[in-house]
Amino acid sequence: MTIETLGVVGAGTMGNGIAQIAAVSGLKVVLVDVTDAALPKGVTAMTASLERLVAKDKLDATTRDAALRIETSTDYQRLAVADLVVEAATENLDLKIRILKQIESVVRPDAIIASNTSSISITALGATLADPSRFIGMHFFNPVPLLPLVEIIRGLQTSAATAKIVRELTVRLDKSPIGVKNSPGFVVNRILVPMINEAFFLLAEGVATAEEIDEEMRLGAYHPIGPLALANLIGLDVLLSVTDVFLRDFGDSIKPHRNASEP
Ligand SMILES: NC(=O)c1ccc[n+]([C@@H]2O[C@H](COP(=O)([O-])OP(=O)(O)OC[C@H]3O[C@@H](n4cnc5c(N)ncnc54)[C@H](O)[C@@H]3O)[C@@H](O)[C@H]2O)c1
Structure with missing residues (x-):
């Protein structure tokens, strides 16, 4: 067909x-x-x-x-x-x-x-x-x-x-x-989403500003776009849903960041 x-x-x-x-x-x-x-x-x-x-x-x-x-x-x-x-x-x-x-x-x-x-x-x-x-x-x-x-x-x-x-x-x-x-998040999101989630924790812990986190990943890891800018592009609702699937399917190996004021 x-x-x-x-x-x-x-x-x-x-x-x-x-x-x-x-x-x-x-x-x-x-x-x-x-x-x-x-x-x-x-x-x-x-x-x-x-x-x-x-x-x-x-x-x-x-x-x-x-x-x-x-x-x-x-x-x-x-x-x-x-x-x-x-x-x-x-x-x-x-x-x-x-x-x-x-x-x-x-x-x-x-x-x-x-x-x-x-x-x-x-x-x-x-x-x-x-x-x-x-x-x-x-x-x-x-x-x-x-x-x-x-x-x-x-x-x-x-x-x-x-x-x-x-x-x-x-x-x-x-x-x-x-x-x-077939596996939770398949390949790209299994790698990408935990990285973005980690950027949320860094921001909430005050380790660096959002701009600094994005700039670090551009300059230090040669990413074309920083993880927080990428999170906004993807949509925070989509990311939380994916992270919840990881939490359910992989146990507590990844913990979704839900609220920037509560690390
Ligand atoms: N945003 C991304 O970067 C991205 C990348 C790859 C895959 N996805 C996946 O693609 C899907 C859509 O994501 P999105 O970012 O386009 O979401 P979105 O929120 O931009 O769009 C979702 C659309 O679905 C519609 N919808 C809700 N219930 C419906 C129904 N019963 N019948 C018909 N339409 C309905 C909504 O009205 C809305 O227009 C999700 O499964 C998401 O995980 C998203």
Whole structure:
């Protein structure tokens, strides 16, 4: 199966980025969110991102205009036409289970369902579906139009055919797929999030200012962006959810920093 129509659920930071790169690659895109307000907000972010690419001569105006013709809706039924649906809604296990079941109830029986979860077990999410063989992790990075990596995570029951189709789609989206085993936070976040969490503790303990912590990691570890600036880019809610998954799945080897005034 070739993916021609992509459904995206969640029009936030990641969802509108995924919708954007798919539309730029020539796919038909249906973007669904639960609130009316989230959809224009997502399209505005997408428009601004496309304009920046045009201004930098990285995209032509015709492709920009074509990309902006994505369909947006609050009605899950609109996903019935999708060959593949990427779930990119809020990082919460119960919510994702509800959304994935809702997606499965409207898509064709051969359509693939992927989750962009940052940390939740793909096997556990897949186990809640009638057909887990068509479910997979497709983990994009923020900002989606700029970062090349997509982690492809097979759950225990994901079929080889599903993984192959998703890998091919990733290449078509001009991204670099890397297959990783299902494990909390997969690879990048397992390394990145504990580092950011440690920066929160350093800030709360008054070891250095936020600016100094970021500058130290740029100058001393050669990171392009400091951990606290990166935390703001990712979103503190997303980071806390990921750290809570680590706390639950790895025991107390990582303790989430919840309040900067209470180290
Ligand atoms: N922010 C990052 O840097 C980043 C990177 C990689 C992966 N992720 C993952 O991507 C997912 C989305 O993160 P985000 O940063 O885009 O979050 P976000 O808060 O920007 O967007 C989430 C969107 O989901 C929508 N939503 C909530 N419930 C819904 C429902 N029932 N149906 C449809 N839409 C619903 C919200 O209205 C919102 O627009 C999370 O699983 C997150 O862990 C985030």
